[in-house]
Each structure stands twice: as structure tokens, then as C-alpha cells.
Amino acid sequence: MLRPITFALTVAAAALVAGCGGDDSATVTRPTELTAAPPPGFPAMRIPADNAFTREKAELGRYLFYDRRLSGNETQSCGTCHRQRYAFTDGRARALGSTMQDHPRASMSLVNVGYTVTLTWANPSVRQLERQALVPMFGESPVELGLAGMESVMLDRLRADARYQTMFRAAFPGQSEPFTLDNVTKAIATFERAILSADSPYDRYQRGDRSAMSASAVRGMDLYFGERLECFHCHGGFNLTDAVITAATRIEETPFHNTGLYNLDGMGAYPAGNTGVHEITSNPADMGRFRAPTLRNIAVTAPYMHDGSIATLDGVLDHYAAGGRTIASGPNAGVGSASPLRSEFVRGFVLSPSEREDLLAFLRALTDQSLLTDPRFADPFGRE
Amino acid sequence: MTMGSVKTGLAILCAAALMQGCGDDSHMAMDAGEDHVHTDDVATDGGADAAVDAGSDVTSDAASDATATGTAVEIRFEAAVGTAPFSCTTTFPQMGTSRATWTPLDFRFYVHDVELVPATGAPVPVTLDQDGTWQYRNVALLDFENASGTCSNGTTATNAVVRGRVDAPAGTRFTGLRFKLGVPQALNHQNPAAAPSPLNLSTLFWAWQSGYKFARIDGRAGTNAVNIHIGSTGCSGDAMAGTVTCSEPNRAQYALTGFDPTTNVVVADLAALLATTDVSRDQGGAPGCMSGLTDPECATILPAFGIPVGSAPATQTFFRVR
Numbered sequence: 001m002l003r004p005i006t007f008a009l010t011v012a013a014a015a016l017v018a019g020c021g022g023d024d025s026a027t028v029t030r031p032t033e034l035t036a037a038p039p040p041g042f043p044a045m046r047i048p049a050d051n052a053f054t055r056e057k058a059e060l061g062r063y064l065f066y067d068r069r070l071s072g073n074e075t076q077s078c079g080t081c082h083r084q085r086y087a088f089t090d091g092r093a094r095a096l097g098s099t100m101q102d103h104p105r106a107s108m109s110l111v112n113v114g115y116t117v118t119l120t121w122a123n124p125s126v127r128q129l130e131r132q133a134l135v136p137m138f139g140e141s142p143v144e145l146g147l148a149g150m151e152s153v154m155l156d157r158l159r160a161d162a163r164y165q166t167m168f169r170a171a172f173p174g175q176s177e178p179f180t181l182d183n184v185t186k187a188i189a190t191f192e193r194a195i196l197s198a199d200s201p202y203d204r205y206q207r208g209d210r211s212a213m214s215a216s217a218v219r220g221m222d223l224y225f226g227e228r229l230e231c232f233h234c235h236g237g238f239n240l241t242d243a244v245i246t247a248a249t250r251i252e253e254t255p256f257h258n259t260g261l262y263n264l265d266g267m268g269a270y271p272a273g274n275t276g277v278h279e280i281t282s283n284p285a286d287m288g289r290f291r292a293p294t295l296r297n298i299a300v301t302a303p304y305m306h307d308g309s310i311a312t313l314d315g316v317l318d319h320y321a322a323g324g325r326t327i328a329s330g331p332n333a334g335v336g337s338a339s340p341l342r343s344e345f346v347r348g349f350v351l352s353p354s355e356r357e358d359l360l361a362f363l364r365a366l367t368d369q370s371l372l373t374d375p376r377f378a379d380p381f382g383r384e
Numbered sequence: 385m386t387m388g389s390v391k392t393g394l395a396i397l398c399a400a401a402l403m404q405g406c407g408d409d410s411h412m413a414m415d416a417g418e419d420h421v422h423t424d425d426v427a428t429d430g431g432a433d434a435a436v437d438a439g440s441d442v443t444s445d446a447a448s449d450a451t452a453t454g455t456a457v458e459i460r461f462e463a464a465v466g467t468a469p470f471s472c473t474t475t476f477p478q479m480g481t482s483r484a485t486w487t488p489l490d491f492r493f494y495v496h497d498v499e500l501v502p503a504t505g506a507p508v509p510v511t512l513d514q515d516g517t518w519q520y521r522n523v524a525l526l527d528f529e530n531a532s533g534t535c536s537n538g539t540t541a542t543n544a545v546v547r548g549r550v551d552a553p554a555g556t557r558f559t560g561l562r563f564k565l566g567v568p569q570a571l572n573h574q575n576p577a578a579a580p581s582p583l584n585l586s587t588l589f590w591a592w593q594s595g596y597k598f599a600r601i602d603g604r605a606g607t608n609a610v611n612i613h614i615g616s617t618g619c620s621g622d623a624m625a626g627t628v629t630c631s632e633p634n635r636a637q638y639a640l641t642g643f644d645p646t647t648n649v650v651v652a653d654l655a656a657l658l659a660t661t662d663v664s665r666d667q668g669g670a671p672g673c674m675s676g677l678t679d680p681e682c683a684t685i686l687p688a689f690g691i692p693v694g695s696a697p698a699t700q701t702f703f704r705v706r
Contacts, residue, residue: 048624124620125594125628134577134591141611141670149537149587181586182578252622272668280593281618281631282677 030199034058034191034376036114039198040207042238044247045114048128051186053193060171061191063164064184066379069157070137071098072146078136078188079384081107081144085372087297088195093308097144104142104273106308111296111371114193115238117245118254121306122276122290129189130182155179195377197296198238201365213365220362223355229320230345234292240366241294256289257343260324260336261305268341271332274307287341297371299364313363317356323348454549457510457645459498459561461544462706463491463528466655473533479655480663484605487534491654492588493599493614496523496568496635498546500645501560508556510548517581518543523567525582526652534604537587561643561650561705565614565636565689566598572616573628590615593675594623598634599689601654602672605663611672612657612685634675636690636700643705656701660684 031037036053038044047053064070066079076098082088088110095103105121118124119132126132136144138151147154158164159179171187172178202221204212213221225232234242234257242255256277262270270276270288277286290306304310310319319325323346324336337348351359371377463470465479465486472488479486499507512519518527524546529538546563550556566572567583572595576583583596590597593615601612618631640650661684666672669679676682677693686693690700 123592125623126592127622128624130577131575131591131594131623134586134589138586138589138591140587141674147586148589149539149585151584151586180578181584182575185577254620281620283618283631 030370030374032376034062034194036190036193036196039196041203042112042115042196042198045193046245046247046249047114047193048130051130051189053190054171056167056170057172057187057190058194059191060164060167061187061189062377063167063380064158064188065191066381066384067158068381068383070145070147070154070184072148072150073098076145077384078133078145079379081136082110083384084374084377084379085300087111087197087300087367087372089301091302093303095144097142098146099143101142103144105306106303108293109297109301110192110195111197111368112239112294113195115244115246116241116294117243117249117252118256118291120291121293122256123280124254124256124277125280129192130185133185133188151181155181155184158184195371197368197371199370200296200368202362203368205365214361216358217361217365219355220358220360220365223351223359224362228349229359230347231295231320233345234343235295239294240296241292243291256286256291257345258288258339258341259290259319259346260288260339260342261309261319262288262327262332263324263334263336263339263342264332265334266338268339269334271307276306285341288339289341295363295366297367299367300372313360314356317351317359320346321349321351454511454551455554455556457500457548457550459500459510459546459548459645460649461526461546462649462651463544464651464653464655466653470528470654471533472529472531472535472538476655479605480658480661482605482662482664484608484664486610486654486658486663487604488529488654489534489602489604490538490587490600491528491535491652492525492538493565493601493652494523494525494567494582494588494596495546495563495565497562497564498522498524498548499562500550500552500558501562501639501641501643502552503557503559507560507562508550508552510546510550512546512548515547517541519547520580520583521568521571523571523583525585525588528652539585558644559642561638561640561645563638565638566616566634567596568635569616569630569633572596573619573623573626575623593617593630594619594628595630601657603654603663608663608665609671610658610663610666610681611670611674613670613672613674614686614689614691615675617675617677632675632677634686634689634691636698638690638700638703640703640705648705651704651706652702653704656704657685657688659701660688 033055036045036047066077068074068077070077081090081095083090090107093106095107097103108121113129119126137147140148168178168183172183201212223229236242237244245252258268264271268287275287277289299313302312304316310316322337324339324342326335326337327333336342465476468476470488470491476486498510500510501507512522512524514520518525525543527539527543529535530542531538531540571583576589588597588600595616597613597615599612599614603610614634616630616633619628621627621629661681667680669676673679673682673685683693687698688701690698692698
């Protein structure tokens with residue numbers, strides 16, 4: 001059985017598609033230029049009033065996103081850790097910064113990130129893409145792009161490039177000096193808002209193409225949206241996450257959950273340096289609370305979880321089936337299912353081998369292949 | 385103008401009321417020449433934050449509206465390591481409980497809501513000169529590193545003086561100084577990418593906490609990095625909507641007695657700041673103290689700034705009058 005929520009979405013999507021020109025076929029023409037217009041079935045995006053979307057800004061943002069001059073030692077760009085072929089993750093368990101410093105956490109997908117209410121794995125106060133970009137640029141613990149103290153060096157590098165002279169002026173018309181840090185973050189954020197994906201087999205199925213998903217994936221979808229597995233509680237809605245914000249949002253929700261991934265001390269402790277919202281608030285109740293990431297394109301973003309500690313989707317299912325992972329030995333040993341801080345929606349379940357195959361088939365049906373190769377999102381320098 | 389003074393008066397009232405709240409007002413007036421303990425305005429009680437910040441807002445409005453009238457004053461600061469002046473081209477022996485040798489890497493901090501206390505009468509706010517570099521509205525950056533020696537990540541420019549004007553009759557004798565550490569709430573969560581100087585220095589951005597490093601005092605003891613980054617923590621809310629609140633604002637508030645701006649300087653003493661901390665090894669959390677309440681180094685460093693950790697009151701040891 002489909003959940004009502006799924007039905008509603010299907011109907012809405014169908015209505016929308018129908019609305020756009022009376023053609024209710026499931027095929028949607030992909031836009032040919034960068035845009036933040038909502039894909040079929042998606043609500044309108046909330047865009048800051050002082051950074052309206054323009055194609056020129058988004059295109060400039062694409063160049064900046066992939067430009068290694070945005071790191072102190074010119075070895076990394078945003079695109080080094082957010083690679084299109086991996087749905088804008090990096091394929092590593094934990095990210096590696098430009099000065100070879102390990103990041104405590106895994107890189108995150110940037111797909112549909114313009115709809116995300118709180119950015120990064122577990123930070124209740126990083127809300128805007130413009131502001132988030134300052135973290136990899138100037139953060140020092142850990143160092144990512146390593147630009148602290150080098151903002152004018154970086155801007156000089158950009159200013160010296162004839163292409164940027166044209167692009168910055170086109171993106172920020174009428175400004176006598178468009179080479180500012182503020183404009184750099186505005187352009188990058190504008191590009192990020194255009195990284196939209198809604199063309200997976202699951203999306204096409206939702207839009208009415210009953211042949212888009214295999215019978216096995218359809219059974220997996222019913223498991224996913226069912227009360228036995230509860231996945232949809234945290235990974236539901238149009239972006240398959242509960243942590244969304246749209247133009248219509250009036251009452252903001254900023255959900256974070258403890259899935260019982262660790263339980264070091266019987267009280268629910270997570271390893272030092274990766275304690276989730278607790279790292280920001282120091283509130284013991286926030287231990288292990290992380291944002292539920294979107295599960296779109298999840299088959300191409302391994303390894304999984306905030307610290308990349310689960311290698312495969314099969315392993316993720318083991319974690320949830322056990323109602324929280326058990327680590328038998330070593331410094332992180334503990335029984336996650338016994339954590340007093342674990343969410344009540346992570347209760348454990350038994351999956352037959354064929355059900356497990358069905359669920360995996362559904363998770364694989366969440367991959368939007370065209371996203372991974374769409375030239376609009378590609379590295380203009382041809383490196384990443 | 386009339387409006388301006390009403391606002392200013394309100395700021396003084398707020399500040400005075402707060403100081404009263406600290407409970408050592410009378411004590412303060414007595415022993416001249418010594419610095420005094422002031423609990424952080426907010427760390428103990430999130431609710432107090434609003435009151436303090438409302439005060440800051442009023443002061444900053446006054447600061448930006450006011451034309452440059454009143455008597456010019458200069459408040460001089462000095463960075464020291466015990467009896468030695470701070471410098472980026474030397475090392476400092478005998479630091480902290482393990483008597484380690486300190487290699488300096490950085491030494492900068494913001495102050496705001498500066499007030500002078502006259503021999504008689506209420507404290508007078510110092511309206512900061514809007515110099516376009518070191519001072520903006522009611523906040524000033526004090527910068528003691530000059531990018532030389534081991535302070536390679538710093539800036540060549542330095543600043544040791546807060547300059548402004550006070551609305552007090554010429555010849556008023558001042559005997560005390562009050563100020564707060566850091567960037568006021570009203571400015572702390574605005575977009576740093578578009579902020580004016582001195583709020584546009586990326587080494588003082590603290591993006592993961594959505595604000596600024598109020599103090600950045602970095603060094604090394606042997607190979608052990610000790611980064612002291614003080615700022616508001618436990619922040620949540622939406623910066624662009626202006627709804628960020630922080631459970632630990634960490635804006636320590638100081639009242640120094642025996643301070644006459646014409647003859648005295650405020651000494652910021654790194655040796656005193658680190659006196660009760662073992663700097664030779666990191667016992668956990670961030671290297672040094674990045675304001676984390678559970679970081680072992682913060683347990684001694686935050687109180688030395690006058691920021692209590694837990695319920696124990698904090699006695700600041702960082703600033704003294706000379």
C-alpha cells in the first residue's frame with residue numbers, strides 16, 4: 001500500500017505536469033540552462049531577497065565552485081569534495097582538506113540543497129547557502145579550502161582573470177567593484193540552488209510512468225513508506241528528508257535524530273568530535289542527533305552516515321534492522337539499540353532476503369542518472 | 385540630539401542595573417588598582433542575554449547617530465606576557481602549570497560597549513570614532529600581532545587604542561573603565577562576507593558558530609597547538625531573519641577600577657590568562673579552547689576571561705590596569 005503522502009504527491013505532480021501545457025506524459029524535458037525553478041512535483045524554493053536567482057550569477061557560481069583558486073594553495077575547489085558523478089559527494093568516508101587535514105565528517109550531496117532547512121550534518125544555525133560557503137573557505141578546524149586570512153589574495157586571483165571580469169560584471173551589473181567576498185558566496189549559492197534533481201525512476205513512477213520502476217522496486221517502495229520500517233518518517237516528502245524549507249514554509253522545523261549508530265557508554269555517547277548537534281549546543285540530550293540526509297541518489301554516495309562508517313547500503317539496512325548498530329569491540333564498541341537517546345522511529349525490524357532485495361531495488365531507483373552527467377552542472381575546467 | 389541622550393541614558397541604566405546584578409558593586413569602588421571579577425553577562429542565564437543585547441543595541445544606535453561631539457578620549461591597551469611585552473618574534477618561557485615555552489601565533493580581540501567611570505556620578509559611554517578600520521559602531525578590534533615572526537597568519541597593521549568621545553564636562557576625572565569582550569549580539573550574526581572593517585577579517589570569522597571569534601589568541605607549546613578562540617556558542621536560529629540566539633554568548637564584562645585614561649593602560653596578560661592551564665599537552669576537545677563547555681582546557685581558560693563554566697563564579701585574570 002502506498003502511504004497517503006505518496007498518493008498526494010503523485011496527484012500533485014500529475015496535476016502540475018498536466019498544468020504545464022496539458023501533456024501529462026511522464027517524460028519531463030530537462031531545462032537547458034541553470035535554473036532554480038521547481039522541477040515537476042516540487043514546491044517553489046525559498047530564495048533570499050538579497051540574492052535573486054539569475055542565470056548569470058548561477059553560471060559564475062559554477063565556475064567559482066570548480067575553481068581551485070578558491071583554495072589557499074590552489075589545489076582544491078568545492079568540486080573536489082562535491083563531485084557530480086557521486087551526486088556531489090566525494091566517495092570518501094571522511095573528506096580530506098586542501099592541506100591534507102582529515103575532516104571528521106563525510107562530504108554531503110548538494111542535490112536539491114536549496115530546499116534544506118539546516119545545512120551540514122548537525123548544525124542548527126547554518127541556514128543559508130551563502131553563509132555555509134564561508135565554512136569550507138575560511139574554516140580552520142578542520143582546514144578545508146584553507147583561505148583564512150587570504151580573502152584579498154583570492155579576490156585578486158579572480159580579478160586578474162579576463163573571463164571573470166566579464167562574468168562578475170554580468171552577474172552583478174551596475175556594481176563598480178563586483179569582486180567582493182559577498183558576491184563570491186552569492187554566486188556559489190545561486191549555482192547550488194540550481195543543482196536540482198527530480199528525474200529518478202522513482203520520480204518518473206510518481207509522475208505516472210508505471211514502467212519506470214521494476215516490480216521489486218515498487219514492493220521496496222511500499223516497505224520504505226510502511227510503518228514497519230519507518231524510513232519515510234525521517235526520509236520522506238518530495239526531497240526524501242524531513243529537513244526541508246520551501247517558499248511556502250511559515251513555521252520552520254529543524255529536525256535532528258539519533259539513529260543509534262553509537263552507544264559508547266550505555267548512555268548513548270558518540271565518539272568525541274562527532275557528537276552531532278551536541279557539538280554545537282553542549283546539551284547532553286543532543287548527543288548523536290544528526291540531520292536526516294536526502295536519500296536521492298543514495299546508491300552513488302557511498303560510504304554512508306556522517307562519518308562514512310557504513311560502507312554499503314546493505315550495511316545501512318543492517319543498522320536499521322537491528323534498531324541501532326552494535327559494534328563488538330574497539331574504542332567505539334557499544335550496542336546502539338540499547339541507547340537511551342535513540343529515536344523512537346528506529347525500532348528494528350526483520351526483513352526477509354527478498355524484502356531486502358526489494359528495498360535495495362527501491363533505493364537504487366532513487367538515482368537520477370541524468371543529474372550525474374548533466375553538462376549544466378559539470379566542471380567548466382574539465383578536471384573534476 | 386535630545387533623542388540621542390535619552391538613548392544613552394537608557395544604556396547607562398541598563399548597564400548599571402546589570403552590574404548591580406553582579407553583586408559586587410560596592411566592592412568595586414573600594415580597592416582601586418585592582419581588577420574585578422565579573423560574571424559574564426549571559427553565560428549563566430540565557431534570559432539575561434536579551435537584556436544585555438537590548439542595551440548594546442541602544443548604545444550602537446547612539447554611536448552611529450551621534451555626531452562627533454564631546455571630549456575626545458583614548459583608552460590604551462597593551463599585550464603582555466607577565467612582565468614582558470608581547471611580541472611575535474620571541475618565545476615566552478614558564479607558561480602555565482607545566483612551565484612550558486610559548487611560541488606566539490596570534491593575539492587579537494574585540495571589545496564593545498566601552499564606558500568610563502567618573503570619580504563621581506554614573507559611567508559615561510565612549511562613542512567610538514567611526515574610523516573605517518578598527519572601530520565600527522560600538523565595537524573595536526585590538527590587534528597585537530603584526531604578521532612578523534611566528535604570527536605569519538596575521539596582519540601587519542596593529543591597533544592598541546580605542547578612540548572615542550565622552551559626553552562629560554572637560555576636565556572630568558575618570559577612575560574606572562568598563563567594557564565587554566567580543567562583538568555585540570546585534571552585529572555578531574550579520575553576513576560577515578558583506579561586513580565593514582574590522583568585522584571583515586576572515587581569520588576572525590567563526591562561520592560554524594555563525595558569528596565571530598571574539599578573541600583569537602593562538603600559540604604553541606613545543607609541538608602542542610593551543611588555539612584560544614572565544615565566541616558565542618550553542619547558537620541556533622536563522623541569521624538572515626535575525627533570530628539567532630546563543631546559549632553561551634560568552635561576552636565577558638569587565639569593570640576595572642583605578643583607571644584614568646590619561647595615565648593608565650589596560651594590560652592584557654597572556655601569562656595570567658594561562659596561569660592555571662597546562663599548555664604542554666591537549667587533554668581533549670579542540671586543540672586549546674574553542675569555547676567548548678566540555679573542553680578540558682576551557683575549564684580554566686574561560687574563567688580566566690571571566691566566563692563561568694558551570695555554576696562556579698569566574699574571576700577574570702586576563703586584564704589589569706597599569
